[in-house]
Amino acid sequence: MTAFDHDPIVEMKDIEKHFGPVIALNGVSFDVRPGECHCLLGDNGAGKSTFIKTMSGVHKPTKGEILFEGKRMDFASPRDAMEAGIATVYQDLAMIPLMSVTRNFWMGREPVRRVGPIKFMDFKTANEVTMEEMRKMGINLRSPDQAVGTLSGGERQTVAIARAVYFGAKVLILDEPTSALGVRQTANVLATIDKVRKTGIGIVFITHNVRHALAVGDRFTVLNRGKTLGTAQRGQITPEELQDLMAGGQELVALEGSLGGTV
Amino acid sequence: MSDAGQGAGAVPAKDERVKEISGLRKALIRPELGAIVGTIAVFIFFFAFAADSGMFNAQGILNWSTVSAQFMIIAVGACMLMIAGEFDLSVGSMIGFAGMSIALVSVTLQWPVWIAILLTFALCIAIGALNGFIVVRTGLPSFIVTLAFLFILRGFTIFFPQLIERQTIIGGIDDAAEGDWLAPVFGGKVGGWIFDWLGSIGAIGVFERGTRAGEPIVDGIPMLIIWALALVAVAHVILTRTQFGNWVFAAGGDAQAARYVGVPVNRVKILMFMFTAFCACVFATCQVMEFGSAGADRGLLKEFEAIIAVVIGGALLTGGYGSVIGAALGALIFGVVQQGLFFAGVESSLFRVFLGVILLFAVILNTYIRRIITGER
């Protein structure tokens, strides 16, 4: 695999995060390389959210170090991480449904034309770029003035991903992008992930759905009770094994038997 | 998902058909559509019932346009602030407070009127900033914080003149403003020569007696109206065409999402509180300069009138959506209805009934339009 020809962009070593007496992360190691999709799996409460928040600069790790392109980094804020090239697309998307696609796409980084002290927004450029970037992701917008609220869930995910990619993300963290989507839209989002990966961006794909992970993942890391249970490469692990790891024990095997393997 | 058919694969084929109707739809379906429809309806209504009552002679037009301009000035501020996701209930009290401040500085302290005006603007904008600062710092609803200032400012507005002058209305500002360079910017009139000419050819009425006999009854456009139009134009451009305008929408649409992408949400909100205070201060200064006195009861309930105009104009009470043009039209509807009902000879106590009905219809219509635009469900 080509991804392994490169050094990791981000490498997290033995990360621990304590919230008072609660140990949310207890020694997690994780890395992502350019052009790969590294899936982070875990059940609810496994520590996935804490982990990505640490990676994106929201939390500071209690112990352990974060290497970005080989250098030790201390992110003071999400803004630092973003500027370094770590973009996060949260579950709630950080999109504003009432605003147009263009306004959302450029929010916080508007292209401006200065006239005296007033910074006018360059809507011509903004609209063109937005339409173009969305087309690259396979979505033909009706109009760049269309409100995000009129888009489907999958399309909204795509706008958020396209935005992160356009603004130079080297690592893209996707927090459960498929959890609220229907089958068809999930397929669209997974296709988008595949497109982005091919541009050389490293993707961290957080999910608790084994099938979605296996569809696009290059590597799989399972998190359970604040610890990594190990990393597997594509082809080295079966869906059943992954499911077991996530559940952190054998009890699910029995359950799965009675449910006929549909979990 | 019901709209799963709109996935990426299905879009290109569907797109051509959607685009065809989008032109018409786009032209019609805008945030201010409700207000435009309302404005047309209101004018038709009064043309039908009050055409010969003097409502549409020069004096009558000046009357309802002045009242509408007053509403517009405060509605512009309230609109921008509401889009940024906050309320200011202290607008009415701020109007009373600002007027009283100008009166006390210029009449009691005998300072030049222009200093009184500038000091008052500085004071009001600072109070606006304080309002905003408390809201963003404490995270309390702006409803509560500005409600507190509604009482605080009104209290001071009654207390200080009582304490200093032993009365609650302070007059004599017009004498103090004589020859002042800044006062006419708020209290003056422009375009007098046009009206002189119109009067001389008999197009508008002239005074029949008194010291002004022969002069036109309408002798110019009050600066109040100029201020209103200028504020509407500037606010509209800033909101829709600039980077800052995008931040205003973002701050009100979803403050957390905006912060994620680096929008200085707190700064935007505080600036909008300051702008609202500025608008209230413009209102107060125009009023004080026109009438020559400040009263402790000026501006009562104006905050609600501003909010009503903004809501008629299609803004969303929870922020992130709205239009300055809509708010201005809302103010126009409000002013025309308020004054027009008198012209039409409707019992004045029924004004509130009409207002309530209009408000209700506007909100229903605007909600419907907004759902089409934003895909809210």
Add this chain to the structure above:
Amino acid sequence: MNAFLKTMAVTAVAATALLGATSAQADGERYVLVSHAPDSDSWWNTIKNGLALAGEQMGVTVEYRNPPTGDLADMARIIEQAAASGPDGIITTLADPDVLSGPIRAAVDSGIDVIIINSGTPEQAREVGALMYVGQPEYDAGYAAGLRAAGDGVSSFLCVNHYISSPSSTERCQGFADGLGVDLGNQMIDSGQDPSEIQNRVMAYLNANPDTDAVLTLGPTSADPTILALEQMGLAGDIYFGTFDLGDNIVQAIRDGVIQWGIDQQPYLQAYLPVVVMTNYHRFGVLPGNNINSGPGFVTADGLEMVEQFAGEYR
């Protein structure tokens, strides 16, 4: 949307019907009365009734206008607008000459006759070019009441002011203080408009200042809760109590001996007489040569019957 349109149509029809009903025109002259009172002020009901009755008797169209919140700047707009609608005459109060004299003078100059009622002074009425003044000069009324109270041995008092933002209210209290020959000082309280607040503030003041000889209220709004406050404190009938204006409860309290006197400015006359005067002026060119003082008339326990019968309606 269909239901929505239907509702809208129904309301439009209803509104039209309403409009037709209220704008019925009489043949004669048209007069507009503009007051400064907010909608909530029930005292002005007598004025409305007087106006309506005069309109009916004289065969003229009369309209009553007021600023909904009592904001005098709004009132100025209403006067301008009344002038724009071209009536034969405007009857208005002069609550604040600074604000109102401009619009009133403009109305006078554009050929509309104006009579000032209620608030203001005869001098101010003459200055703005009004035909005459019909009302009760506030300071003089307060002064007369003060002299009367001084004669009854009062030397300190509480003025319960429920509309402190209007200067005429302060003049009443000031006149009373000057009539007594004492300094007004802190003897005037801003009571607000809410009945229970007024009641509690009066009780608080009287508890804090137990040697207060008299209470002066400025109308039913402050008098009614003050009566309750005094009853609750056991001071009713004991403390000297005078009030401006009349109302049902005030009349009852005068009968009960709780209130010594009410200053009746006879508002009915302030609406009724101007219509009569103006109509006769416009029809026959006759005009009384002087201002008309509608008050002060002191109403005491003697001769209450008529007052009681028409209190709140014509008295």
